[in-house]
Amino acid sequence: MREFMQYVRNAFYGATGWSEDNSYKDLNVTARELIDFPLPRGIRLSLSSLATPHFATSYQLCNVGVVDGSISYLHSSVPLTAVPAQSDRIPLGALMRSYRGLHQLGSRGGTAWSWETGPQAGTTPQVPAFADVDRIPNKDKSSLLYGRLYLPQSLLEAMVIKRFSSTLQVQISAVSEQSLRNGGTMLSVVQYDRGNYGIEGLYSTDGGLLGLRGLYNFGGDASVAALSAQNGPGSPESVEKERIYGRFSAGGEMYYGTLNKSGGMSVGARFATLPTHKGTPLTATLTINPLMGNINTTYSLLAKDFLAMATRMEFNAYSYESDWAVGLELWSNRRPAGFLLGAEPSLALESAESEPPIKKERSFQAKMEWRLDDPEPEPIKDVEKPTERKEEYLGVLKARLSSNLNLGLVWEGRAKSLLFSLGTGVDLQRLGEPFRSLGLEVQYSS
């Protein structure tokens, strides 16, 4: 489950029409989120609020043996008016869904942020906040300020996101803590996104690390023909290209620490289906680190709307070490803890849906004219059904298993207006005391 502040930050990205598809850092983010989801530890309570459209606060209290907490504030220059912030109205997909489909290229700012409501969002934009993105005044000069103070440790996190134009964005994040060298560290990232390619340059004060990342899209909607087809559809070339309902991306990263004279690099590629694809959405990535001999492949797919799966395999060509992990995400429309709350939601739905058809009398006029009644107009309910089905998911079960037989299980869901996340880590190799961690997270926002 994402934290409220991250949700707001994503909403800011959505509101300003910034997509993270073209960041090489997030090349395999779908598989990573499906497999490496965080397990809650201890008890954590968060109380958050989007007090004004510009301002959000969040307070957190944790108890993992010791009690600590954090206070965070966020300010956005873009009004996040239509973002649902109440914990009983937040779309669960925005907080919990791991499978992240690609955005439509060229539709920047319009139907972006399919993450919010699932892969089909590209076709049917649901969230009004981002449908009228274009109406937001000077969103190209927007900025976001974020600060978080962890209290007993007095660790301070700060982040500034500043958009300079529709394609250029600077992101500076800093951490201040006493135990760190020089008392803290700062990372600044310059992001340049041209739609079909994106470049990032970064500098970290810690070790003077310089980095350069880039991603280039080709094939599918990113190909020249497809781009031209968007402008003038109907050419036979574009029809030919339409058969590939996916986009290829290739990129690389390079780092060099100017102070410690060390570096690293990797190259990667991704294939992901486009939102327009009618079949099963899937994402496959391959990253290679030629210096360290590391090969990493992931494959994730959205088998059904309620089921997403991912696998990851790693192999090191130098040390012959290998690793694998699988992850699974299963959505459920059962009400969480329904047996406790008494009501069976599916029953309520069925009763609403299968109400006995009322046997109508033939109208007097029809009888007089020796004919049957006009057929009743089709209920509009069927049209609205997809949206309802989206929202009827009430919980999600996430599971992962890695090669050292560590099983992670998390159930996340909403009960009343509280968002719960209950998770445990199980070590299958030591069945004597299998539970290695247990945690409960409760989140409330208004």
Next chain:
Amino acid sequence: MAFNFNWSPLTADAGFYERARDLLTTALNKSPKPPIIVDDIFVTEFNLGSVPPDLEILEIGDLAEDRFRGIFKMCYSGDAFLTLKTRVQANPLNTYLSGKPGFASPEPLSASSSLTIPLQITLSEIKLSAFIIVVFSKQKGLTLVFRNDPLESLKVSSTFDSIPFVRDYLQRTIEQKLRDLMMDELPAIIHRLSLQIWCPDQIVKEDEEQSKETVDHTVNPLSTPPLDAVDAEGRLLDPAAISELSLETGAETQSLFSQKSLFKLSSLTSTQETSSLFTPSIKEVMYRAWAGPSDRVDTTGTPGPATPSLHRTTSYTNGTAHTYTFSDTASQDQGHLPSRPSMVSLNSATAGLSLGSGRHSKAGRKKKTRVVNLRGKTTSEGGSEAGESSETASTSTAPASEPIMSHPILEVPEEEMPASSNKVRFGGSHLRRPSFRGDREPAKVSETPVPSIEISAPNTTQKQPTRQSSPVDIKVPADWSRPRAPSEISPSVILEQAWVMKMAGEIARRVYDEKNRNPQFWEERDDTPPPAYEPRP
């Protein structure tokens, strides 16, 4: 005096290396490892080699059947080697990211993927040179402390020898780690080992906090024979010979000690356990309390400036080292010694003390310690017209019953008495002693050909900061105030001593300054300094 070191029995013991390997493995894995080391460190090979270390005795501070304290100089350049095995992280970006906060992390996608490489490191050609303080007590085991950084040089050969950058890094890191190991971990390891060997009951006592005070707290020093017994010529004694000497087995040896003197000794012991001021006097016995300061007057020729009250306490604690009466009595009648049960360890003391006669013949000729009695002085502190009194060590009967107060004495500069110092070198040549106080420069010790057991304090000189015009140096015997714990030599004693010495030196200097300012204050305490003690030749 000589020690025979049996280097080979260590290697002959089959289980020794295994035990040592286990101990080293646990010691190396105890402290948190740097992120570059991703696995446990295993000691796969360990060999002490065939070349024993050179040991040079610098000082023996305490010598008895059941305890020992001394300072050694150790040099080692043998063929011992040690092989470690572990796995290291080869990706510098991976180690760079570890321990960094995730919030400001650059989050590389795959550039930080891990590559672990098995690493084998062989440490060989170890060259050590150290001053070692060894404190041994039957109750507390063996404590070994390095006074300085022992590691001189070391050759690290590893899997990465072809890459100079990695090799240098490993060399640097391992040297640092080994230094820490030597200074911190090795004393602990040796202490545990010695506890296992000599007093396993101690470990039990440590484990369960059962206050087994009834376990014979007053250990008969003659009850158990020492482990590595040598006779006067340095030959190893076989256990049968030791058992003949031992108190328990030979009934006739018991008669060598009269019941009366044993009773006196026990009463002397018991006085140390109370705060009673009464100390039974035993004939023909040199008390350490008498011997302590005056003896050092003899050796260094200059007792340091000290507050009398402070020195009184130290002399009191000195008096608690009652076991010294044994060695002294033993030294007085050597004819009995071979039949004494305590012979084995006393021999070393006796040999030294008996050799002291040679020193005295020399000292009588050469010794002209010119001391300045400050108390005789009143106002003029020039130091040039200070009353001088030359003390030659002549008395063998020490003054009794009164704790000796040492008095600050100014000394004429050292150049005037090049031959008067009767420092003892076992090894011989000019070498600098380890200074007990870091801020004082150790004096160079003149060579004396005659070996002796005379325990000499490091001759530390020090300039008075307040009196720059004076040509007088203050010489402070460094261990004049060292507290002698009766039988409680614990590892922390050495640290304590160092601290106490430092503090005492500080106090002494303050008092000295104060006295310089108003000498009348000290006027009424004008009593003659006690004659110095010299062991009878």
